[in-house]
Amino acid sequence: MSNQKKSSIQDKKVVWVTGASSGIGEALAKEYNARGAFIVLSARREEELNRVKGELKYPENAMILPLDVTHFDTVDDKVSQVVRHCGKIDMLINSAGIDYKDWVRNTPLSIYEKVMEINFYGNIAITLKVLPLMEERGRGHIACITSVNGVLSDKCSSAYAAAKHGLHGFYDSLRAEVPKKITVSLITPGYINTNITVNSLNGKGNFYGEHSEACLKGMAPEKMAKYVVKRLEKKSPLIYVGGFTERFGILVHDLFPTLFYKIARQLEPEYINWD
Known part of the structure; x- marks a missing residue:
């Protein structure tokens, strides 16, 4: 890359989004790009990343970086790129x-390992490599998409x-450790109209x-992204986003846990009887 082009990128906010090929990640990438940021689009499916880049308002202000978050040995190279x-x-x-x-009784340890590998270890592996760069510069922002299920189960x-x-737990601890100019934000969505259950x-x-x-009736990811980006720009540490049911559920869980689990026992999951 020419020094002139790199200088042009450095004049912009550089935002690296993992899981950018669909859903919430895609919506946030598009929203930040529309606001003038340079976006690094990462996910496993390169063809979908190409689609997302083509749909950006400023596709010239983006690069595609294929990434499988479970390939921990590649993270150093991806960060360097x-x-x-x-x-x-x-x-x-x-x-x-x-x-x-x-159900818990139907879940072997191998499934717990797989979900943790993707959703937890794959997530923090990138953070652990990016954090020293932000500490060296003395500023930066790390945001993580969690879920209402990260607050209640x-x-x-x-x-x-x-x-x-x-x-x-990880990001709350990290927030307490980093300097003031490094922001750590947790984005905690409820039902959002994405394809997350298709791949459940x-x-x-x-x-x-x-x-x-429930997801089909959820908030549009584009609407969510606009709200979330506004809160991220204000450096909010915790961002709840979703409908009344999810927000009310968190309130009941925190204030009246016995009542919450009495209700939870009576509710049937939407999609459990499938092979």
Whole structure:
């Protein structure tokens, strides 16, 4: 890359988004790009990253960097590629992840390992490599997409909720450690109208393959992205986003836990009887 082009990129905010090929990650990448940021698009599916780049308002202000977050031995090289191309990383948004739904009794340890590998270890592996660069510069912003299930757990979400709770613990601890000019934000969505349940795993390792009704009725990812970016620009440490049901559920869980779990026992998960 020419020094002139790198200088042009360095004049912009450089935002690296993992899980950028769909859903929340895609929406956040598009919103930041529309606001003038230079976007690094990462996910496993390069063809989908090409589609997303083509749909950006300013596609010239983006680079594609294929990434499988479970290939931990490649993370150093991926970070180096971003720095070589952009000269810096102002913001990291960790959005890559997978959903899971099944009863605890149907869930083997191998599934817990797989979900944790993607949703927890794959997430923090990138943060651990980007953090020293931000500490060296004395500033930066790390944002992580978690879930309402990272705050409370309901039926048939044990593997997913465990990973998301882990992310809350990790990033809350990190926030307490880093200098003031390095911001750590947790984005905690409820139901968002994405394809997350299409790729949801069950205890047999099969995919659901359909949209859940709750997600179809959820907030549009574009609307979510606009709200979230506004809050991120204000350096909010914790961003809840979703409908009344999710927000009310968190309130009841925190204030009246006995009542919350009495209600939770009576609710049937939407998609558990599938092979």
